[in-house]
Amino acid sequence: MAKAKSNIAVGYVRVSTADQTDSGLSLEHQEARIRAYAAAQGLELLDIVSDAGVSAGKELSSRPGGVRVLAMLTTGPARHLIALKLDRVFRNAADALNQTAAWDKAGVGLHLVDMGGQSINTQSAMGRMFFTMAAGFAEMERGLIAERTAAAIQQKKKRGEVYGRPVLGFDAVGGRMVENAEEKALMQRVLEMRDAGVSMAKIADRFNAEGVPTKRGGVAWHASTVKRICDRML
Incomplete structure (x- = not known):
């Protein structure tokens, strides 16, 4: 061989x-x-x-x-x-x-x-x-x-500057993060429903039934989406 x-x-x-x-x-x-x-x-x-x-x-x-x-x-x-x-x-x-x-x-x-x-x-x-x-x-x-990169993002956050894709409750306007009053109210509604004992899955189902748009413009809410909102606010 x-x-x-x-x-x-x-x-x-x-x-x-x-x-x-x-x-x-x-x-x-x-x-x-x-x-x-x-x-x-x-x-x-x-x-x-x-x-x-x-x-x-x-x-x-x-x-x-x-x-x-x-x-x-x-x-x-x-x-x-x-x-x-x-x-x-x-x-x-x-x-x-x-x-x-x-x-x-x-x-x-x-x-x-x-x-x-x-x-x-x-x-x-x-x-x-x-x-x-x-x-x-x-x-x-x-x-x-x-x-x-992490340090730069923290500095942008402190100065209220855009550092990534805006999350629910904020919009990017002229290079700065600006509060979105309508979305802030929605987030507050999530917390109130949770305080009342409504599960995250039920909240998502209710928003889907009402046709409430997500931050990206869709209408598909999930329990995980609601959880992220709660984690940010607690």
């Missing part, structure tokens, strides 16, 4: 909806960089698998293209995975380190073409060290962005 070739690789490219307008991360750009890298490293590309419009928040195993990639690496002939950047493949540091640890045991190497201008190959000790550091720094950056 012929020995399986050890230089067979599969490429993986991904864009989220926002990424699709960024030429630096387009599928075509990623594919071109992967093909160039494979040629330079003497790797034989079996295929380049694409996940278009898929968020990085999903694990590789829950993405349509990711499932194909994992199958090629687990049961197929591919021994290498090539991607442009770390965030094209993984959602966070734990996901990255756990998956690459499993690949290490299976003899599968991960190649990241552009990590700050340098490529990384996890089959070398140096590459593995840089990969671990890069995963940690990427996780830290995501955390910092989340903290800055």
